[in-house]
Amino acid sequence: TSKRDIARAFGIKGAARIDLKRILKELESEGHLQKRRKTYRDPDSLPPVSVLQVMEPDSHGDLFARPVEWHGEADEPRILLVLKSSDPALGANDRILARLTEVKAEDHRYEGRLIRKIGSNPIRLLGIFRKYAEGGRIIPIDKGSDKEWQVPERDVNGAKDGELVEAERAGPKNRMGLPNARIVARLGDPSQPKAISLIAIHQHGIPDAFPDEVIAEADKAKPAPLGKREDLRDMPLITIDPADARDHDDACYAHPDDDPKNKGGHVVWVAIADVAHYVTPGSALDREAWKRGNSTYFPDRVVPMLPDRLSGDLCSLHEGVPRACIAVRMVLDAHGQKISHRFTRAMMKSAASLNYQEVQAAIDGQPNDKTKPLLSPVLEPLYAAYHALKTARNHRQPLELDLPERKIVLSDEGKVVSVDFRDRLDAHKMIEEFMVLANVAAAEELVAKRTPLLFRVHEEPSPEKLESLREVAQSAGLVLAKGQVLQTRHLNNLLEQAEGTEFDEQINLSTLRSMTQAYYGQENFGHFGLA
Template identity: 75%
Template sequence: MSQFPTKDAILQWIADNPTLTAKRDIAKAFGIKGAARIDLKRLLKEMEAEGLLSKRRKTYRDPESLPPVSVLTVLAPDKDGDVFAQAMEWHGDGPEPRILMVLSEQDALGPNDRVLARLTATPDDPDHAYTARVIRKIGTNPQRILGVYRSGSEGGRVLPVDKGSDREWIVAPGNDRGAKDGELVEAEQAGPKSRMGLPKARVVAVLGDPTAAKAVSLIAIHQHAIPDHFPDAVVAEADAAKPAGLKGREDLRDLPLITIDPSDARDRDDAVLAQHDKDPKNPGGFILWVAIADVAHYVTPGSELDREARKRGNSTYFPDRVVPMLPDSLSGDLCSLHENVPRACIAVRMRIDAEGRKLDHQFKRGLMLSKASLAYEDVQSAMDGHTTDKTAPLLEPVLRPLYAAYEALKRARLARQPLELDLPERRIVLSDSGEVTSIAYKERLDAHKLIEEYMVLANVAAAETLVAKKTPLLFRVHEEPNPDKLDALRDVAQASGMVLAKGQVLHTSHLNRLLAQAEGTEHDEVINLSTLRAMTQAYYNPENFGHFGLALRNYAHFTSPIRRYSDLIVHRGLISAHHWGDDGLSPWDIENLDETAKIISDTERRSMMAERDTTDRYLAAYLSKSIGTEIEGRIAGIARFGVFVKLEGTGADALIPIRTLGAEFFHFDAESQTLMGSDTGLTIGLGQRAVVKLTEATPVTGGLVAELVSLDGQMMPRVSARPHHRRGGGKPVRRKAGVAKAKAAKVKRKVKRTRK
């Protein structure tokens, strides 16, 4: 072993090597092995207690701004009792900004406490530059519990809603935040855990009625067993992370990269740039840059962060909250590409020609600095002639080239013919109390489509690079529809008077022709939904089976490593393939790639189900005020037990039970997707216009039940439900199956087929 290092030597090493500050890195640097590691651990803890390890040399210069999520050190209250804080990550040349802490009743902070906080700039306030609200105290990670509060004579108890937990938590008097018996509450551990007796908790949020809107996403989280609490070891690793330095990276800070995200974005993991290619051999071509947060630098193979991220698989998004794959200090701070803050990235430089075809590409591990964090709406508004102080300086040098390159990418997309489904995404707007205030469809702007095309191209480049370098990876696989589902889609198309050709190798262009036939007709939404149902579920796999929907041979997820573990694996593959460091794919990663693919495919489906269930419950809560109201919609599904109607305005699906359609027997024809009355011949099929009266809305289950009022403008007869007894002097109900089928066949033959 080399001579045991002094404190000054260790501090110098950390200053010179900001990316190699873990205990194992220091031990390796000074040749410390075996039992001597115990002495090193003791020395490091001593230095941490003395505050020495917080001192680090500034390795690069920052503009005068702070990230929206930052680690702060709390200062002593001033003479007026106000509490200010100091930013741990400040590299500006000017004076450090004053940060006013906005504290709630439960924020018990003292001088020198470290907190993770969300910052809000206050440019018009001369007293301070930011206000800060505590996300959590660094070094504390109390367990959270969701449960029903039960009041008692001396305090109360919380009964967790989690099926896997049968123990109660004691709530001392004064720690109930006014919760009433039977209300749903969110509580956290109070005091140290004890082996004796029930654990103690304090209520941190009263959610009220367990069936109310504010409780919906929390219930979904627990029902689907989505991990929403980070273990202490994971949080400790995240808190110990420091900004990456320039060592071993290419300096990309001069590139005018920008991020474009939703206005309420919780993280920013991709930045873009387009430049006109000055090469005379590529007239009208462009150079595109896509820079992605270098999450692999912070989440290394085998670490506690890595194991937790793999278990979660992805972040899960709800209308009122997000369950992140990584702790806030990473997902909202160090790994988020905030404007004017240096951030580690893996970037790809791509050249395209005037027709949008990729000519070549090159990956780089670098340090970038986003010039602006923009919202989709702001970008689109600027391109439409309505600039702001923020977008005006970016319009000509940055935004217009982005859109010009997008026009070229659109031409390449048209030639490739990916599946062009038109399924608007619903947007649920909540009030501060968690109540649904409105349901709307998200507007699809060119700014959204632009980012999608840039990301698709970067994902293709990542897959092609790893395939060429024979590096293991996880492909994003989307296989062709199976024949049975295609036959069902053909039946729906035929019932709607359209054609999907049979007897040939299916390509996305064939499906696009069907979608084009339906566009602008009354069958538009039904054909789009039916086409979606015919598709297979996309998944992750180490083997490449192609991506049918995108019409791409090589495709992998590279652009969202903050919220998808698959992308982190691809990043590690790129690090290994380019020999950028020792934080690439580990032997364990490669050996367990099949298992990882299955885990993250399953967690993705779990999140989708939780998000869908949450949306259904919010819709049911919103529509519960409309019981007895007549609502327009279209027939979107036919089953033996009833009819599903997609309601206009909300896109919610309401069930019309078959027993409410009348006293006659209804024959279900799976081939034509119809229900036909045996006595009246009334035929109900996909795409028909309907008016329904909402009779039930159950927020707990998300179920909606309705009665059919009119069909294609014709009022339904007011008849009672079909009786369970036989009628007509004991004779059984006549079920004219043959006649009904003949009528269905006749209807199908008479269908007018339209082509475009």
């Protein structure tokens, strides 16, 4: 609710609004309110994806739910369920996974939209709907599928002939004849841009549905208890991600080292979600993760490696929610060299979910309402540690390729609006440096414990590739010296010669093409690019 809304609700006008502003500031400083952009809200909040328990319908027939997991000091919030006609029927005490939107209504704080009913995992399919006299049929576009599905008239959901539709199995599995399906989403013309991602998923056989046993294991998962974990909930770890990030995998925090023997040094914490607590070796979740290997991202959707209950909830470091994590505490000297590290299984509570742009703007002197209180205690110490790491990086001279990432911007209809360059900010580089450092610490820890592991290996370029790069450089009037053992500083010197000239992008791309393909291996042959 904004200050204007509050003033209107209580009939506050004129000079009295100054007093209202003062009262709101006092409530904010005492922790009763939290200001986000230009609105005030209770700091107790729910994650955007939550497990809910359905309550009895009220006297008006509206269906509400309560959160299964609630850590706030305020009263437990009520969630109004906004259901579609194609959603399955829900009853009291049903557990569901829902996507939440915060609202300001009299009798509820959130609206919830059903992702799925927990304990159910209906088979889904994508196909072209063909209308007949009494209902219709769906012709699947799944790779290798030749079975049609029958749709009774009551389950057509308004679909038109020729539309791309998403449907789920309806009725018993062992019925004779064509299986029955219920249309749950109309996706329109299959040639339209928004349908391309879904068609690509099915045409390439990317598994976008989880087996029943995998869903059952995920549904049984409960938030990890503190137990013997180190309690880091009072440490202001923050997540920094793209503005459109769907989940939050890692968090960081830094502060000056108070050890008198390490004058000017820094302590950097990096925490990641403790996925291994939920995905145990040999489990159905583990086998499915092995099968998928990774999450697959499209411009308008993601096919996750793990079910939503984990990827969007228990294994996502949401702001203000206790989450199990694995954290590493790394001590740096004033020149950015790592002195020591320590790993711990812990419980954290993210102080803020920020994006790269607002973090960089805060450091550049333009903080917003969310970053301003974090600037001195959290953001500035993070950047101080990053600048120390930059000193070490400059001494190490890793390969400094400048290849801006391109971002395809889509309209709501899925059409390409523009192809933009993504800004590469110091905020991006800072998180990259922290993650590389944490990975180095992890490798050192596993080697010290004689634990088998896979290294990311990047061998030096072949003589033939280097000779080709040298010819490209010479044609541009630039020099890549020969007759010496190649080091990344030699390639950086070439890149510096090209910087700002008409050959800048060409030399960067040619240098990239001269590199060998990085791979994972049991032997540590080093990483040429990171020096």
